[in-house]
Amino acid sequence: MTTEPRSNVTRVSCFDCPLRSLAGFRAFSESELNFVSQFKRGELLADSSSTILVEGAKSAHLYTVLSGWGFRYKILEDGRRQILNYVVPGDMVGLQGALMAEMQHSVEALTPMTLCVFERSKLYSLFERHAGLGFDLTWLAAREEAILDEHLLSIGRRSAVERAAYLLGFLYDRGIKSGMLSETNRHIPVTQMHFADTLGLSIVHTNKTLRKLADRGLILWRERGCEILDPEGLQTLSSWAPEELRQRPFI
Amino acid sequence: MTTEPRSNVTRVSCFDCPLRSLAGFRAFSESELNFVSQFKRGELLADSSSTILVEGAKSAHLYTVLSGWGFRYKILEDGRRQILNYVVPGDMVGLQGALMAEMQHSVEALTPMTLCVFERSKLYSLFERHAGLGFDLTWLAAREEAILDEHLLSIGRRSAVERAAYLLGFLYDRGIKSGMLSETNRHIPVTQMHFADTLGLSIVHTNKTLRKLADRGLILWRERGCEILDPEGLQTLSSWAPEELRQRPFI
DNA sequence: CGGAATCTTGAGGGAGCTCAACAGTAGTGG
DNA sequence: CCACTACTGTTGAGCTCCCTCAAGATTCCG
Numbered sequence: 147m148t149t150e151p152r153s154n155v156t157r158v159s160c161f162d163c164p165l166r167s168l169a170g171f172r173a174f175s176e177s178e179l180n181f182v183s184q185f186k187r188g189e190l191l192a193d194s195s196s197t198i199l200v201e202g203a204k205s206a207h208l209y210t211v212l213s214g215w216g217f218r219y220k221i222l223e224d225g226r227r228q229i230l231n232y233v234v235p236g237d238m239v240g241l242q243g244a245l246m247a248e249m250q251h252s253v254e255a256l257t258p259m260t261l262c263v264f265e266r267s268k269l270y271s272l273f274e275r276h277a278g279l280g281f282d283l284t285w286l287a288a289r290e291e292a293i294l295d296e297h298l299l300s301i302g303r304r305s306a307v308e309r310a311a312y313l314l315g316f317l318y319d320r321g322i323k324s325g326m327l328s329e330t331n332r333h334i335p336v337t338q339m340h341f342a343d344t345l346g347l348s349i350v351h352t353n354k355t356l357r358k359l360a361d362r363g364l365i366l367w368r369e370r371g372c373e374i375l376d377p378e379g380l381q382t383l384s385s386w387a388p389e390e391l392r393q394r395p396f397i
Numbered sequence: 398m399t400t401e402p403r404s405n406v407t408r409v410s411c412f413d414c415p416l417r418s419l420a421g422f423r424a425f426s427e428s429e430l431n432f433v434s435q436f437k438r439g440e441l442l443a444d445s446s447s448t449i450l451v452e453g454a455k456s457a458h459l460y461t462v463l464s465g466w467g468f469r470y471k472i473l474e475d476g477r478r479q480i481l482n483y484v485v486p487g488d489m490v491g492l493q494g495a496l497m498a499e500m501q502h503s504v505e506a507l508t509p510m511t512l513c514v515f516e517r518s519k520l521y522s523l524f525e526r527h528a529g530l531g532f533d534l535t536w537l538a539a540r541e542e543a544i545l546d547e548h549l550l551s552i553g554r555r556s557a558v559e560r561a562a563y564l565l566g567f568l569y570d571r572g573i574k575s576g577m578l579s580e581t582n583r584h585i586p587v588t589q590m591h592f593a594d595t596l597g598l599s600i601v602h603t604n605k606t607l608r609k610l611a612d613r614g615l616i617l618w619r620e621r622g623c624e625i626l627d628p629e630g631l632q633t634l635s636s637w638a639p640e641e642l643r644q645r646p647f648i
Numbered sequence: 649c650g651g652a653a654t655c656t657t658g659a660g661g662g663a664g665c666t667c668a669a670c671a672g673t674a675g676t677g678g
Numbered sequence: 679c680c681a682c683t684a685c686t687g688t689t690g691a692g693c694t695c696c697c698t699c700a701a702g703a704t705t706c707c708g
Contacts, residue, residue: 287538302597346553
């Protein structure tokens, strides 16, 4: 079931975009800001566990996440699901659908989400008018690619425990950098079912694997989600570390 | 060991680029062609199984594959390797390294390869001067993303036989569309070790899995590579089909 | 209050792993 | 030119990690 936009009017002006103040996001020039501002059509408020984009659809819009957690996934004919990646504030959603003929994956909200809505048809003018923004889009796509590379390495070559530790460390990092997590809020809003479908494991074995991590004091499972207790411990266990903080673009 | 360019001079003029005549590649405008032509620094001839780009390096160049097969991979500290994707003519190589600080994966040649060499520092001017080409780059990155999504689904959720069938069908499709394969030449130049590291399986089990496919008459393993006998059979077995042929860009 | 998710745990089975050995081929150096 | 070594492909045996099945406890939600 797709959630329809509750509003067509811009609520948050791009000039007051809360993401601008986050460390790690690059600054816009005034003309870029003006362009993005009129590129933005409105906002989409998505309920928790609602579908934002669905595989096979030809969407007229693309989105940027303003707030909330979500995830991208694909399913096989018989229902087997693979979660591909998670989305947090600052991430683009639906760029593939805007460039290719149709969406090759679906997107669902983990929490209530707010998304900025952009017109697909105006995408090309973004490249024409503001080369810098076009460059940023390519950057974003390349970064998503790098993340998927890492996930592929993880699923293909890491053991269950290493995989889970990697995923938790990865989500913690993304949460912190996007402002969804902080020193005091370290709660990732996923079910073990989500984790199983991300790790390529059965739900039973995912449960037993997460228990091992909990027994080591690295995490705590509570309130339909996961509390990160020891990010460094997770990184050590998975032999993975996030890349250093750098100025990243967003639209 | 990195292969050094044997020549700095452009051998094949962009105007005579053999890829231009391939079905499925979009046509350039004359001014685009002029730009790409002077964007191109020269050609790199890589020997079979030589390393073209290495993880962690800060490359001053990016490349387009003109001829030959190659692959991208990552390795864990203890040597476990995961092949992420294969590269064929028309594919960009090293775009990540050009956009991010350094390469997050390595690239190796499966056969002798020819690559067009571009200057990393001039990449931004491509976006400034030719919005269409910038758009194409984003398209290429988004397509790579879609492929990685599919691989992730495969490794995470398909059985060994399905996975192998998917990979073979996928490579056959890419080979045909890039001109590396044809009705008469259906030979993919990989070892079973490459397949194992792509599928996330051990080499022994990969061998036994490929045997099952060979026993079904779908493939034939010979001369250090794989002969595709029945592409449709592979597609059916993996419940995967390539997307329809469409005008795709290249640089 | 009842049904549907979600989390948990135990038991048994199987897909895929490691170890091991061998054959065929390619590459290399004396 | 041949011997030697490295790589590749193949097959068997036993083991283990992870799967499925099953059942129960807890929480959420209508």
